[in-house]
Amino acid sequence: MSARQPITPALRAWIAERAAEGLDLPALVDAMCQAGWDAQVARQAAEETLPSDTAAAASPEATLATNLPEPALQGAPTRIDVGDRTVDVLMALAHPRVVLLGNLLSPEECTALIDAARPRMARSLTVATATGGEEVNADRTSEGMFFQRGETALVQRIEARIARLVNWPVEHGEGLQVLRYGPGAEYKPHYDYFDPAQRGTPTLVRRGGQRVATLVLYLNAPAQGGATTFPDVGLEVTPHPGHAVFFSYARPDPDTRTLHAGAPVHAGEKWIATKWLREREFH
Numbered sequence: 001m002s003a004r005q006p007i008t009p010a011l012r013a014w015i016a017e018r019a020a021e022g023l024d025l026p027a028l029v030d031a032m033c034q035a036g037w038d039a040q041v042a043r044q045a046a047e048e049t050l051p052s053d054t055a056a057a058a059s060p061e062a063t064l065a066t067n068l069p070e071p072a073l074q075g076a077p078t079r080i081d082v083g084d085r086t087v088d089v090l091m092a093l094a095h096p097r098v099v100l101l102g103n104l105l106s107p108e109e110c111t112a113l114i115d116a117a118r119p120r121m122a123r124s125l126t127v128a129t130a131t132g133g134e135e136v137n138a139d140r141t142s143e144g145m146f147f148q149r150g151e152t153a154l155v156q157r158i159e160a161r162i163a164r165l166v167n168w169p170v171e172h173g174e175g176l177q178v179l180r181y182g183p184g185a186e187y188k189p190h191y192d193y194f195d196p197a198q199r200g201t202p203t204l205v206r207r208g209g210q211r212v213a214t215l216v217l218y219l220n221a222p223a224q225g226g227a228t229t230f231p232d233v234g235l236e237v238t239p240h241p242g243h244a245v246f247f248s249y250a251r252p253d254p255d256t257r258t259l260h261a262g263a264p265v266h267a268g269e270k271w272i273a274t275k276w277l278r279e280r281e282f283h
């Protein structure tokens with residue numbers, strides 16, 4: 001292609017997402033050329049989007065700072081030190097970006113979180129994207145509650161651990177939400193980002209930008225059912241106490257393939273804690 005192509009925000013977001021997946025500068029430029037971009041434009045866009053030290057180093061070993069939450073998986077570690085604990089890396093998927101983690105919470109912490117949440121559970125509300133308020137949603141038959149950020153010593157400890165795990169400031173996180181699904185309850189397929197086409201989205205985004213990543217922490221294991229599913233890629237994550245599934249989305253777009261659901265619980269109950277991460281400080 002010879003015509004000068006513009007470096008659009010969408011292109012920048014795409015570059016950042018590929019970088020988060022581990023592509024280095026030469027690989028990024030290659031991928032863009034294959035997609036029809038002019039080599040010079042591709043290199044310029046990549047250099048402008050990636051931090052200068054990354055672009056300059058341009059080696060596969062270089063730490064790729066990104067604009068998305070992301071566990072430090074360079075060098076394929078089997079475990080990650082999160083300060084007061086060592087988390088197991090169990091599985092990673094590039095697109096959608098999904099990382100399955102083990103040992104994020106101890107059995108005692110899972111129980112303590114359930115016990116602290118239990119007296120405050122109410123039928124789950126979902127953000128009403130049309131208005132920016134909250135509403136009861138038939139697609140979401142769980143019960144839930146929110147902790148304030150840093151509300152208790154336990155919540156504070158977990159939030160600090162998550163921040164270190166995904167390299168994203170505590171202040172960019174929404175309060176931890178605890179959900180309980182009884183038999184038959186589910187959370188139908190949805191995206192966690194706010195739909196840009198909805199009228200209420202600007203109100204929601206004013207509180208800290210878009211959501212860019214989600215961490216679902218499993219607090220128990222239902223006897224049957226209750227997986228977190230990603231229908232676009234046929235992935236089912238089985239709940240185990242102390243495990244967590246992380247996924248990120250560089251832009252509010254279905255092409256991130258982050259459509260996901262809480263599958264119906266068939267036997268027993270399912271308890272999770274969800275941490276949504278924003279672009280900026282959430283207040």
Ligand SMILES: O=C(O)CCC(=O)C(=O)O
Pocket residue numbers: 187192214216226227228229260261262263272274
């Ligand atoms: O229940 C699950 O496994 C998924 C929960 C979820 O999607 C959410 O809290 O946003």
Ligand SMILES: [Fe+2]
Pocket residue numbers: 190191192214260
């Ligand atoms: Fe979700």
